[in-house]
Amino acid sequence: MKRFFGMALLTVLGIILACVSARAVTIQDAAGKAVTVSPPYQRIISLYGAHTENLFALGLNKQIIGVSRHEAYPPEATEKPAFSYHDDAERFLAAHPDLVLVRPMITRGYPNLMEKLRKAGITVVSLQPRTVQEMFAYWKTLGVLTGREKSAEKMIRRFKDQVAAIRKRVARIPLNKRKRVYFESIHSRMKTFAPSSIAIYALKTAGGIDVATDAKSAHGTNIADYGKERILSHANEIDVFLAQHGAMNHVTQRRIYEEAGFEAIKAVKNHQVFIIDEMIVSRPTPRLILGITQIGRFLYPSIFNDVSDLKQARTLSRAGFAEMFVKMAGFPFETPGYRRIRARKKKGQHLYGDFRDVDYHRVISAYIETAVERGLFQNIRKGRFFPDKPIRRRDIAYSLFVGLDLPEGKPCKMLDVPESDPDSAHIEAVAGLGIMKLKQGKFFPDGTVSGLQAYRILQRALKLTEKKGNSGS
Amino acid sequence: MKKVCWIFLVSVLILTTFSTSFAMYMGKMPDKKAIVLADFGTTYLSALKAITTIQNEVKKDFPNVEVRMAFTSNIIRNIWHKRRHDPVFMKEHGKELKEFLNIKGPLATIADLQDAGYRTIVVQPCHIYSGEEYADLCSYVNGLNAIKTIKAKYMPFVKLVIGRPALGTYGPVHDYHKDMDVAAKALKVDVELAKKDHAALVYMGHGNEFYSTGIYAEFQQVMRRTYPGVKIFIGTVEGFPSLEDVVAALKHARVKRVVLKPLMIVAGDHANNDMAGPDKDSWKNTIKRVGIHVIPIIHGLGENHAWARIYVQHIKDAIKDNHVKF
Numbered sequence: 001m002k003r004f005f006g007m008a009l010l011t012v013l014g015i016i017l018a019c020v021s022a023r024a025v026t027i028q029d030a031a032g033k034a035v036t037v038s039p040p041y042q043r044i045i046s047l048y049g050a051h052t053e054n055l056f057a058l059g060l061n062k063q064i065i066g067v068s069r070h071e072a073y074p075p076e077a078t079e080k081p082a083f084s085y086h087d088d089a090e091r092f093l094a095a096h097p098d099l100v101l102v103r104p105m106i107t108r109g110y111p112n113l114m115e116k117l118r119k120a121g122i123t124v125v126s127l128q129p130r131t132v133q134e135m136f137a138y139w140k141t142l143g144v145l146t147g148r149e150k151s152a153e154k155m156i157r158r159f160k161d162q163v164a165a166i167r168k169r170v171a172r173i174p175l176n177k178r179k180r181v182y183f184e185s186i187h188s189r190m191k192t193f194a195p196s197s198i199a200i201y202a203l204k205t206a207g208g209i210d211v212a213t214d215a216k217s218a219h220g221t222n223i224a225d226y227g228k229e230r231i232l233s234h235a236n237e238i239d240v241f242l243a244q245h246g247a248m249n250h251v252t253q254r255r256i257y258e259e260a261g262f263e264a265i266k267a268v269k270n271h272q273v274f275i276i277d278e279m280i281v282s283r284p285t286p287r288l289i290l291g292i293t294q295i296g297r298f299l300y301p302s303i304f305n306d307v308s309d310l311k312q313a314r315t316l317s318r319a320g321f322a323e324m325f326v327k328m329a330g331f332p333f334e335t336p337g338y339r340r341i342r343a344r345k346k347k348g349q350h351l352y353g354d355f356r357d358v359d360y361h362r363v364i365s366a367y368i369e370t371a372v373e374r375g376l377f378q379n380i381r382k383g384r385f386f387p388d389k390p391i392r393r394r395d396i397a398y399s400l401f402v403g404l405d406l407p408e409g410k411p412c413k414m415l416d417v418p419e420s421d422p423d424s425a426h427i428e429a430v431a432g433l434g435i436m437k438l439k440q441g442k443f444f445p446d447g448t449v450s451g452l453q454a455y456r457i458l459q460r461a462l463k464l465t466e467k468k469g470n471s472g473s
Numbered sequence: 474m475k476k477v478c479w480i481f482l483v484s485v486l487i488l489t490t491f492s493t494s495f496a497m498y499m500g501k502m503p504d505k506k507a508i509v510l511a512d513f514g515t516t517y518l519s520a521l522k523a524i525t526t527i528q529n530e531v532k533k534d535f536p537n538v539e540v541r542m543a544f545t546s547n548i549i550r551n552i553w554h555k556r557r558h559d560p561v562f563m564k565e566h567g568k569e570l571k572e573f574l575n576i577k578g579p580l581a582t583i584a585d586l587q588d589a590g591y592r593t594i595v596v597q598p599c600h601i602y603s604g605e606e607y608a609d610l611c612s613y614v615n616g617l618n619a620i621k622t623i624k625a626k627y628m629p630f631v632k633l634v635i636g637r638p639a640l641g642t643y644g645p646v647h648d649y650h651k652d653m654d655v656a657a658k659a660l661k662v663d664v665e666l667a668k669k670d671h672a673a674l675v676y677m678g679h680g681n682e683f684y685s686t687g688i689y690a691e692f693q694q695v696m697r698r699t700y701p702g703v704k705i706f707i708g709t710v711e712g713f714p715s716l717e718d719v720v721a722a723l724k725h726a727r728v729k730r731v732v733l734k735p736l737m738i739v740a741g742d743h744a745n746n747d748m749a750g751p752d753k754d755s756w757k758n759t760i761k762r763v764g765i766h767v768i769p770i771i772h773g774l775g776e777n778h779a780w781a782r783i784y785v786q787h788i789k790d791a792i793k794d795n796h797v798k799f
Contacts, residue, residue, distance in 0.1 A: 188552070188555060228559065228560075228561055229560075229561075232561070252742075252745075254517060254519075254745070255516070255517070258517060258518050258519060259562075260556070260559060260561045260562035260564075260565045260566060261561030261562070261564075261565065331751070372753075373752065373753060374751060374752070374753055374758075375752075375753025375754075375758050375762060378762070401761060401764065402753075402758060402761045402762055405767075408730070408766055423764070424764070425729070425763075425764025425765070426764050429764070429766070
């Protein structure tokens, strides 16, 4: 009887599976063309970093058999075989993919490759959302293609919840205090973003006002021509000059500050020029939340870098300290970069996204990774951060010494920190400045601190670096 | 007497004019003299000082010679060329930086000069040591010198020679040990700065992965010998000694404080990012990690007049060695 049930169950499951796999669905590609597909696909090659990132976010590690050449995130993506549209079709065929995900730039530039792949029976889908609404539809399409509709729904819901939380914070800023921003996309050509683009959505969600609303999209892309003269015509209005940085724009703050004519721009005069990684502002991935948060941190530090919640902690955790430090010092988010990954890989060191005990769906992960990337934590073991463990006083001393450019303090002796202690120099420097106090000559290096104590320590340390006019950022 | 003088002067003038035009008619080219200063280049106006300091020192000693800059970096040259189309830049800096707006690579610069009748040219690299870039530049010059015309009078160059980098090059003519001694003396200001701060002096050199960079280690020894009162360490971004070597040495010497400076001509991206940047792998933060205070100084060696004089001397040596008439 039991066996019969088992057989029946298997048969039913088999039928369902057959239905699922044979199901033909029509989706819309980036050109608005209807494409009939038969999901779920099991062997996927993604030729665009945003597709790759989203597929990983949908939990498709196993199904991804190939990625583009310059993957930066998540770290697992860097371990997959790399493919390029410059490769021969045979190279793709040899890997037996059933789906190749591309974007319009590739279909336009490499029609022969696309044709050969299609002829070989491989489904080729070109996707690239240009607005946030299109981004949600795109995530859904990815869900349909891979049989992960539910995960896609969850991804959209989570994103919307996070945006709602940010909007709530932004609502506290009076309208007449909102910052007016010029958002640069390509410095050498003085281009900005189209008002409907994802980048401008990020800016507006963070409470910024785009000054280049008259910018016209170039060839229906996210990018819009603007020109120096028009930027300078807004010179007095631009409170903040924001520039994306990445393959499209190799810009530095220094280049913007030194750009001829820019000395007239209010943001340049007031040292309000900021650089942000294009991957978190221009790409249609869940990491857009980090981009929005970072823009908020640039524009309204008192609101986005608020640490009052953390101050309540009875015993501050490592994660809490990372967030508190990065917020109070105003360190911008570090992001994983392709070049950096290649440099690191040789040494087998920690990569952004490697911690198994950190939830990368949450913004706290960005604070932790930023702190780690800045070297605020020592002895980082691959894969583990121990976010909930309490932060020890020695860890704090170390992170202050490394993370900030502190002046030198008076030499001081600590009864419980011998010179042989690996952190003794860091502890002595911090204690010598009076940033961390001794009790009857003892430092208690392995003691813990409350949120409020950590806050006061950081406040004292930051005050000392301010005097030198050097925050280390 | 006056009359005789006049007649003499006029006839000399006529003769010279005639002979020049005659020579031109026959195709004989004029022989003007020029110096080409070859540099990697920079786009930052604030870093340009390092390059112009060297240029000015050279001009001071060769007031009647055409001195031209050449940048070896394609990217940097392109940025400068684009600035020509920027009316705001042109209005603000067009005149004073005209030379850089039209900056070319060494090959084109030499060719332009040759075209304009400069047939005696000294190419002086503003390099630190004889590494990859210097080898490439030598190859350019050798390539041009390989041109042999059928008729000697049509040879493109009367003399095309190259000077040696700051720390010298191989060969018995100019002992590179002596070059290192001179270079070490030029860095006195840095040593005094470290001394004043009771700090060790750490230099970040560029180095490379394709050539032995042992000269940096040797130069470190020369510096230590020249300035026994201060602890001095030299490392490179690429090659030996590495940053790890420097950190190990600092720990071994129980150093508590360092002055960190680029051993490079220009304080550009390397100095701002690799050396003093916020990343945990920057030189500043790597040294701080072992509990050492770091005072970064972001100035290129080109800004140091004594260092700039080294290149002037190397131009003079190239002139003398090659019997160039300047």
